[in-house]
Amino acid sequence: MDTTPALIVSLLVGLGCVLAVMTATALRARRLGIVAVVDVAWGAGFVVVTLVTALVASAADAADWHRWLVLAMVAVWGGRLAWHVRSRALGAHGGKEDPRYEEMLGGSLAEVGIGTAVRRVFLVQGVAQWFVSIPVAVGAVLALEHTWVLALGVLVWALGLTFETVGDRQLDTYMSRPRDERPPVMDQGLWGWTRHPNYFGDACVWWGLWLAAAASTGWVVALATVLCPVAMTLFLRNVTGAKLLEKKMSQRDGWDEYAARVPMFFPRPPRS
Incomplete structure (x- = not known):
């Protein structure tokens, strides 16, 4: 059985999930004035990708249980990480930008603008997130x-x-x-x-x-x-x-x- 169409669909679905997560995160960052909220989306975004690709794959093959085990693994890791870094991104720096991102941007978000932040942070992390998630997206559709x-x-x-x-x-x-x-x-x-x-x-x-x-x-x-x-x-x-x-x-x-x-x-x- 040719699984190529299913693989392509899974990869495109994963890409769409990352795009949605990073877009929502960029809007949140603009509202708060802090790019560091992308750290929360890092773990949470992988959970979204794995969940949605597993659901799409299960529509064609509900009997293969291993994809749900992989989803549980990603959810435990990503959920813990997102919860842990949330306090650091939004609280530990007292509402100020993480110095790492100020160095990446060449200043604060207010100084460089959301467009620069999208190009230097959100786009880079979005591409990295989609690329790293490819194995779980591919594995979700195969027995x-x-x-x-x-x-x-x-x-x-x-x-x-x-x-x-x-x-x-x-x-x-x-x-x-x-x-x-x-x-x-x-x-x-x-x-x-x-x-x-x-x-x-x-x-x-x-x-x-x-x-x-x-x-x-x-x-x-x-x-x-x-x-x-x-x-x-x-x-x-x-x-x-x-x-x-x-x-x-x-x-x-x-x-x-x-x-x-x-x-x-x-x-x-x-x-x-």
């Missing part, structure tokens, strides 16, 4: 072939979710302490294994989801979509994630010593 690959994907996803959730919780605990009662650099728990456990966990989540999708796509399509988790990993490590954050963090006392003994991204046991 499960390799249960063991699906199980492996769930394990990798669970590892990533643990790193991300625990890392965020440890950082929140650290930030809740008075500034004069906490060390200048967070180096406890998972932060002693990697300087960015949340970003590493995020990358693992999408490698797990790629494996879960590969369980239904067959190896040819799986290899064709492997660039999606690769792009997510590079995005988290080298673009808007770890590398950008370290520009600010490297100015703190004790950072050089911390960076010398703790790896930037891939974790390893703490060194003395």
